[in-house]
Amino acid sequence: MKVSHRGQVPPFEVMQIVDTVATMRAAGHDVISLCVGEPGGGAPAAVNELASKLHADQADFGYTSTIGLEPTRQALSDHYRLTYGIQIPAKNFVMTAGSSGAFQLAFLAAFDQGDVVALARPGYPAYANILRALGLNVVDLPTGPAQRFQPTVQLLEAAKKKHGRLDGLVIASPNNPTGTMLSAEELETLATWCQANGVRLISDEIYHGIEFVPERKGHTSWEYSRSSIVVSSFSKYWGMTGWRLGWMIVPDDMLAVVDGLASNLALCAPAPAQRAVLAAFEPSSLQEAEGRVHEFARTRELVLGSLDKLGIIQAAPADGAFYLYGKLSPEVLDKFGSASAFCAAVLDEAQVALTPGGDFDPFEGNLFIRLSFAAGYHRVAEALDRVEEFLKRNM
Secondary structure, rough: OOOOOOOOOOOOOHHHHHHHHHHHOOOOOOOEEEOOOOOOOOHHHHHHHHHHHHHHHOOOOOOOOOOOOOOOOHHHHHHHHHHHHHOOOHHHEEEOOHHHHHHHHHHHHHOOOOOOEEEOOOOOOHHHHHHOOOOOOEEEEEHHHHOOOOOOOHHHHHHHHHOOOOOEEEEOOOOOOOOOOOOHHHHHHHHHHHOOOOOOEEOOOOOOOOOHHHHOOOOOOOOOOOOEEEEEOOOOOOOHHHHHOOEEEEOOHHHHHHHHHHHHHHOOOOOOHHHHHHHHHHHHHHHHHHHHHHHHHHHHHHHHOHHHHHHHHOOOOEEEOOOOEEOOOOOOOOOOOOOHHHHHHHHOOEEEEEEEEEOOOOOOOOEEEEOOOOHHHHHHHHHHHHHHHHHHHHO
């Protein structure tokens, strides 16, 4: 039987590593996983308490409206007013099944088959895989230390000239895997260029709130362009990965299109999560989330001061999120041949799970590894010691 061509996209390698880690742990091995971007601790206590109460009271968990419950969307509108100082009507928020559901809706609503969409490289692989599965043409913008691993107008101009057109740009600040962030001026420059050139900007803001450099504070693209689409979720800052609740901020001209698509693809976002997440905006929940950010910051300093323990000679500036993206030393690469082989050996011998960079950059990624420091200070410290001992034994 036929299998669709559009479905022939590579799997996300990190999820395969997660499966291996689960198998090793089931066999009794103490594996420290630094491969996945999942904050420890789960949802804030107030969210869990409200969820328990709603279940005990047999609350209505039936279908919601396609775009989501009005109180939840209004809470997000209030959150943006308090956090970013801008007023966005509740009608422009659309609740989704995680940010993944939002990206599918955004790409379907904004682009037609054959359109050209630019992405910074290295970047989150699901962007390119979803776009290609939908029949779009993906243009890589090769970035590095000179661009702080973020797209620039110069790269966009070159891409537009080379390909003859540019229909969209996906940005992420903080970025996965590099953790780099756009300054307010850089974001405004990109948003202004996109608006002037008829390029739909899609801004991935799921790591907002997890920021470490004051001059790189998170700004939403809607501060500069209300024709852009914002994607975010409760997964990272609030630690609610498995709740699968995200949101979009949708321009007025796309609201009907997004509503029509969403009503056919998912009907609505998870109703229990939409109701319980109202407690995420309570002071105690925000205080809990900020406490985690302080722990991330402490762990980040530990990692940045321990690059030699990992065999890394150069790392992207980790402005936000909870990742370190580092280039392995020539000695390590000579010994193991690639980042993939290095990570496999570290997992097998040191029982520490790291992510090779090939998923994030198919051209130069096998020189890099990504480390998530979301596991917590003490587990990360132990992992660093294990990798250091591994290198001493094998180099």
